[in-house]
Amino acid sequence: MASVTELAKPTTRTVYHTKPGGHGAIIDVADFSLWYGKSQALFGLSLKIEKDLVTALIGPSGCGKSTLLRSLNRMNDLIEGVSVAGRVTFAGDDIYDRGLDVIALRKRMGMVFQKPNPFPMSIFENVIYPLRVDGVRDKAVLAETVERALRGAALWDEVKDRLHDNALGMSGGQQQRLCIARAIAGEPEVLLMDEPCSALDPLATARIEELIDELSGRYSIVIVTHNMQQASRVSDNTAFFYLGNLVEYGETEAIFTAPHDERTRSYITGRFG
């Protein structure tokens, strides 16, 4: 059996041609590998997530893109038998440092999931949930946060008159925007989105995409998506993963018009997957 260090090496050379955001990298993944028990899921990945830009992670199922996303805020800690090697630094801090406060880390990285997951409580309470966790009680602060976050998530006008209704009564698209409002209510630096539109209809999807567009520039967004047209529309940089390797990481426009790697080309043109 191959030793862990041998296996950790990438089995392919990554092609890099990313667009710099001008504010440096906010997340720096360096030679990062991950195992689920004995099976290796990520092979020595290295990539820098540019601050205030939108970065899309694409690739066929099982390529490691969601695994990487969940590694960024240590959501994989919740899965038994996961081990990692290499480094992930977020704004200079090593996030796999033993002394790191994981809860504090996750507060700095809002996360939105595939299926909208509002809590069974009012719209108002859903949005201020991160502040409740922090013990904020000032009513003015809470009200102001709700309006700011809901406006930020392009939902304010639709729900301002029914803030105290149960969130589960909203449409799927509204619920997802509510989850985005909740994610940005705690003023995170990064938004991690794991296929945020895959359970939504085309109109709701368009609203979320418009929202991503508005949020970029203020937040650094990392989005995993199976919808390649979506990746090409919303992101500045795109990373293509295949079999746990980072194959190509570059400017989105180039990835979708003239990819450098043959495997990227085959995947995005629908020749394998």
Added chain:
Amino acid sequence: MASEHIVKSFDTELTRLESKIAEMGGLAESQLAETFEALVKHDIEAAARIIERDRRIDEIETEVNALALRLLALRQPMADDLRAAVAAIKIAADLERIGDYAKNVAKRISAIADASPALSIHSIARMGQLAQTMVKTVLDAYVARDAEKAEDVLAQDEAVDQLHTSLFRELLTYMMEDPRNISPCTHLLFIAKNIERVGDHATNVAESVLFLIRGKLPVEERRKVDAASTAPSTNPSERT
């Protein structure tokens, strides 16, 4: 390398688009060949047939555009597939123009009197053959996805431009020598200009082919050697 799409009909549509372009290019090429033959033989009947046949090229252009639009709308192609659809639309437009130039030349054949300066007719036919070769080469480059061949076409355009410049001077001289030459020589000048334009459109096609293959346009600035449009209008007789 996985060369086929998971969805087979996507491949069928791309192939159809390509064969339409090839058909259109073949037609444009044969129109050019017959035009120059009719010009040299002063064959007015052949010219009439050429003019009539141009309509078919226009029809295929419409078909190519419809196919490419359909592909863009229904398949949302990416990367080289996207470039194939965009290149097809652009190439079809260039080939349609090439067809128009062949038609324009054919129209002038009946207007040229038999007394036209024979020397120039042959120079024009030579220039025409060069332009026609460019069209043929660029179509071969398109079908074979051959970047080197497409680059050859870019180089060949310089020769066509140079011939155009020298023809311009030659015709000017004939007109100075004998005012009766002015009418036929003016037609020949327009014909030469049309052929020069054929070369330019073949060059455009070559650039589209390079874009299709490489994903970027050729970076090198093309040297402009066609001096006819800027040639000084000195009296040639003064120099003799």
